[in-house]
Amino acid sequence: MSFENYCQTVVDNFKALSALEEVMVEAADIWVQALKQGNKIIFCGNGGSAADSQHLAAELVGRYIIEREALPSIALTVDTSALTAIANDYGYDQVFARQLSGLGKAGDVFVGITTSGNSANILAAVEVAKKMDITVMGFTGLGGGKLADTCDLCIKVPSDTTNHIQEMHIAVGHYLCGLTENRLRDET
Numbered sequence: 001m002s003f004e005n006y007c008q009t010v011v012d013n014f015k016a017l018s019a020l021e022e023v024m025v026e027a028a029d030i031w032v033q034a035l036k037q038g039n040k041i042i043f044c045g046n047g048g049s050a051a052d053s054q055h056l057a058a059e060l061v062g063r064y065i066i067e068r069e070a071l072p073s074i075a076l077t078v079d080t081s082a083l084t085a086i087a088n089d090y091g092y093d094q095v096f097a098r099q100l101s102g103l104g105k106a107g108d109v110f111v112g113i114t115t116s117g118n119s120a121n122i123l124a125a126v127e128v129a130k131k132m133d134i135t136v137m138g139f140t141g142l143g144g145g146k147l148a149d150t151c152d153l154c155i156k157v158p159s160d161t162t163n164h165i166q167e168m169h170i171a172v173g174h175y176l177c178g179l180t181e182n183r184l185r186d187e188t
Contacts, residue, residue, distance in 0.1 A: 010167060016158035017168050024172060027153055028179035030135055034109045037183060040102055041070035042134075044096045044122060045113035048166045049139075050077035052113050056173040064177040068185060076100065076125075096125035106133035113136070115165040117145020117154075124151045139172060141165040 041060060043053035053075040060073035076099045077083070086098045100110060110129040112122035117140035118150055126147065129136045137146040138154040143163075148154040157168035 005145070009164065013157075013159050013164050013168060014171070017171065020155060020157070020172075023153065023155055023178070024175055027137060028176050028183065030109055030137065030153060031176060031180045032183045032187070034107060034135065035071055035180070037107055037188070038072075039105070039109065040074060041105040041109045041111060042074055042076060042100065043113065044076040044100075045109045045139075046119055046121070046123060048162075049113040049115065049169070050075070052139075052166065053077050053111075053171060053172050055170065056111075056177065059174070059177040060180070064181050066085060066181055066185060068181055071181070071184070074103065076103075076144055093120045093124050096121050097128045100125050100128045100134070101132070104129065104132055104134050107135075108132075109135045109137055111137045111148060112141065112151075114147060115141045115144070115169075116163045117141065117143065117147040117156075119147075123150065124148060139169045 006105055045053045054077055057073040057075040060071040076096045082099055083095050086095045090098060114122050123146055126136050136151045138151040140147055140154060140156050140157055140161045142156055144154050144156040148156060157165055159164050159165050
């Protein structure tokens with residue numbers, strides 16, 4: 001595939017992604033309400049989605065575009081001691097669920113990022129989130145996998161190719177960060 005063809009695929013994907021604006025606005029509503037009530041946004045994912053989790057948490061705690069107060073957010077992918085201890089003692093499927101049970105609270109928002117929607121460790125964390133009254137949001141690929149059926153809100157980007165799903169996930173995350181910080185600024 002030529003770079004021109006690759007770019008055209010990206011352009012086509014992002015044109016299709018724009019049809020999801022309504023669900024993205026709904027997602028920003030969820031984030032804004034949680035943050036206004038003193039809660040936090042908790043991200044997780046595996047591989048490239050782990051990097052996206054860290055990236056988006058950093059955008060909220062630091063700043064995305066406008067100067068503002070830090071917004072409470074964390075990625076469950078960054079504590080290597082917790083990840084390895086939990087994986088060793090409980091199994092890799094529990095690395096996010098165990099952390100969420102200790103760090104989450106009712107009213108928080110859990111964002112599971114998975115291209116397939118079928119990551120066992122994210123699905124296990126969703127079970128914990130539901131028991132703790134934590135809102136569950138998913139970023140997935142086109143089909144949504146098992147995660148789509150368990151989420152309060154699932155953003156299923158229009159691709160079934162991992163790299164293109166990841167390109168759109170970070171764009172969705174950036175858009176949500178921007179909507180969130182602007183709305184919080186405008187509503188205070």
